[in-house]
Structure formats: C-alpha cells, structure tokens
Amino acid sequence: MRIKSLTARVLLLTTIWSTVALVVIGLVISTLYRKSAERSFEDLLRAQLYNVINSVTIGDQGALAGSPQLGDLRFAQPKTGWYWLVEPLGTYTSAPLVSPSLGVSSLPVLSVLEAPFDKSYERYYGVTDEFGNHVQVAETEVVLDTDGRAARFRVTGNINVVEDDVRAFSHSLYLALAGFGLGSLIVNALAILYGLKPLDKARAALERIRTGESEKLQGEFPREILPLANEVNALIESNRRIIERARMQVGNLAHSLKTPIAVLLNEARVLERSHGDLVRMQAEAMQGQVQSYLNRARIAAQRDSVLARTEAEPALERLVRVMRRLNVEKEFELSVSPNNLAVAMEQQDLEETVGNLLENAARFAGHKVRVVAGEAPDDVKGTDAARRHWVELVVEDDGPGLEPDEIREAMKRGRRLDESKPGTGLGLSIVSEITSEYQGRLELSRGSWGGLRASLILPGVTKDVA
Structure with missing residues (x-):
C-alpha cells in the first residue's frame, strides 16, 4: 500500500536506514571487539606461559623443579579452566609439574597436524577439559639444559572469560546504539516536521483562498516552495482575468439582445390582439431562453473559480x-x-x-x-x-x-x-x-x-x- 504522507515516507526511509546502519555498526564493532579480546586473551596466555618457563629448571637429581607463581588465584582453585602443566619429553623421565587447579587430572593434546607450531615454535588451540570447561591452550617445547633434556609447557585459560566479556560489551553497545537510534529518530522527526512546516503554511493559505478570505497565496515561503506559490498566484490571476472577460462578453451579448427583444414586445402591443398576443408570448419566451442561456454561459465561465463564495x-x-x-x-x-x-x-x-x-x-x-x-x-x-x-x-x-x-x-x-x-x-x-x-x-x-x-x-x- 502506497504511503501518501511525505512525513511518513521520510520517517519510514530514515527509520529503515538508521536501523540497518546501526545493526551493521553494532555487528562490526562487536566483531572487532571480539577479535581484540581474543588477541588480548592470547597475549595473556603467552605471558603466563613465559612465566612458567622462567620458573622451571632441571634439579640435581635430573627432575623438573620449580614453583611458578602467576599471580592469579584461578590457577590455585580447582576446575576453573586455568591450568599450567610441564611434562618431560623424550627418553628423559621425570614427574610432571602441575598447577593446583588441575590436580591429578590431565589435558588432551592435539597433534601437530591438527594444530601446528608457528614460527616462534608456539601453538594455540582449544580443547575441553575433564570438567567440561572450554579452554584455550598456549603450548611450546623448551630445551632445559646442555644435555638436551626438554619439556612441554602448557598454560590454559577459560574461554568463557572472553565470551562473558564480549557479551557484556555487546549488551552495553546495543543499548547505547538503541538509545542513539531512538534519539536520532526523534531528532529526524522534529527536523522533518520543521522542514515541512512551510507546506502547512501553503495549505492554510490555499484554504483561505478557498473560503474567500484571501485572493492569493500570501506569506513568506522558502526558496523550494516560492516558485510553486508564484505559479499558483499566477494561475489564480489568469483565472480571474478569464472570468472577467467571460462576464464582459456575456454582458455585451445581453445588452445587444435586450433592445431587439424590447422592440418586439413594444410592437406586439400595437398589433391586433390575436397577432399581438402571439408575438408577445414568443418574445417573452425568447427573452427567457436568452436569459437562461446567458446565465448558463456566465456560470460555466466562473464555476471552477476558487473565489466563488x-x-x-x-x-x-x-x-x-x-x-x-x-x-x-x-x-x-x-x-x-x-x-x-x-x-x-x-x-x-x-x-x-x-x-x-x-x-x-x-x-x-x-x-x-x-x-x-x-x-x-x-x-x-x-x-x-x-x-x-x-x-x-x-x-x-x-x-x-x-x-x-x-x-x-x-x-x-x-x-x-x-x-x-x-x-x-x-x-x-x-x-x-x-x-x-x-x-x-x-x-x-x-x-x-x-x-x-x-x-x-x-x-x-x-x-x-x-
């Protein structure tokens, strides 16, 4: 169904455009923030991984030794998804070092084909621990002494932290965008109503012409409406001239016919009664017919005038x-x-x-x-x-x-x-x-x-x- 209101049309278009634009902006900002949060999360795991590496050595008996202090209580609380784990590699045997949060549990390890190492010999991948937590793993392998003994270092973080952070940010973002969008619609509506106000003035001026209170469009109009107002005034003036010309022609015709009819009526009075009555009746009928058609011509000339009142x-x-x-x-x-x-x-x-x-x-x-x-x-x-x-x-x-x-x-x-x-x-x-x-x-x-x-x-x- 076609919308006839200019205000409704503009408001509908601006509403659709604002909604689409704000949704796209919200999705783009939310996506960028998610990538930034994931990158920051990965940098945090990398820093924690380096701390664990710097805290572990080979002891006098050839066993892994060290007590990493990462400054995060989640590594000391069980089942949090925040773990560190150091395991010996190759033929060299030693008991692994495990964070208190992991305890006696283990973490699954993806093959190198599934998650290859990067140029820094680090790799990052996601797994699910034995407690159902989705964790991000930061892993590397380091040689600990001159004898070539090495160990695999792994630090994990709970991915729910990133999801909760992104969810909270997105919620705040969408609320802010919704408030901004609503405010924009209100401002747009006020701007449109203010911009179209001259059209209401033009309508009121036309109403005054229709009711006979004014003979032309009067008032100050903006440049976009002024040519229309001038054309309407020119049309009214042209219509008025046509009406006056038609009236003048009708009047001239009435005067030109009035005298011959009056002569016929006068002559009818001096004729014999039988003939005179006949001439008089026909002259009177002709007079009525002429007057009727003159009236119709005059009315037809002025019928469409907006000033008839x-x-x-x-x-x-x-x-x-x-x-x-x-x-x-x-x-x-x-x-x-x-x-x-x-x-x-x-x-x-x-x-x-x-x-x-x-x-x-x-x-x-x-x-x-x-x-x-x-x-x-x-x-x-x-x-x-x-x-x-x-x-x-x-x-x-x-x-x-x-x-x-x-x-x-x-x-x-x-x-x-x-x-x-x-x-x-x-x-x-x-x-x-x-x-x-x-x-x-x-x-x-x-x-x-x-x-x-x-x-x-x-x-x-x-x-x-x-």
Missing part, C-alpha cells in the same frame, strides 16, 4: 426583506445555522435561484413562507460527500402543494400549472439549471405545512468562528 445569511435576509415588502399580507420566516454558513456560488446566482423559489412560494402560499438554510443531512449530500462540503436551502409554503405528477410537469421549461397566476413558467427550470451548473440539485416535495417544499443542495464553504 457568498455568505448565506446576508443574501437571504435581503431577499426575504424584499418579499415582505411585496407581500405584506403574508408572513416570511428565515432561519440560518450556523451564522457563518457560506455557499460556493456567485451572489447573483444564489439570489436568482432562491428569489425564483420565493416568488413561486409567495404566489401560491396561503399565509406563510419559510426559508431554512443549514448543513445538508448525510442522506442527501450525494456520493462525493466525503470530498466536498454541502449545504441545504429549503423554501416551503402553506399553499396547496403539488402531486408527484404535477412536480414532474412543473419542472418542464415554460409549463405553468395555474394559468390564473402571472409568470412565464421558466422559474423552476432556471433554478434547476443554475443549481446543476454548480453540481448541486433541486428537489421538490410536499412540505410539513402541506404546501410545496423546494430543497436546494448546493456546494458550500465554512469559515472558522474566531
């Missing part, structure tokens, strides 16, 4: 205030929660969609119209709820409402279910088109008051309350 409460309050003045006999309720609720739409698009719904509700309401804005429930957010933030705007009245078949009919462009009420029949279809351009949707159903309930699911943004 409208505070819900002020915009809805203005619309409700106008509706109260135009419909003094009806009651309008407004509820917005939370107070900082914002919609990712241009203000004029939000006002047009909600305004159409309010006009429709006021036209058919008995006495009351209610507007509620808030977070969209989980069951109506859609399939990409995890990736986007959604809000719900509900306009509800206490009028007669619509049946499911009537709802489907009302959503068709230019269809009016009640010809006695004024209007062109374009309101709900325009609302649906604008909403869909913002990737939202319009849902119609029967409300709790028995009238029509219009629900707008729109993309939203939120701003933390200080």
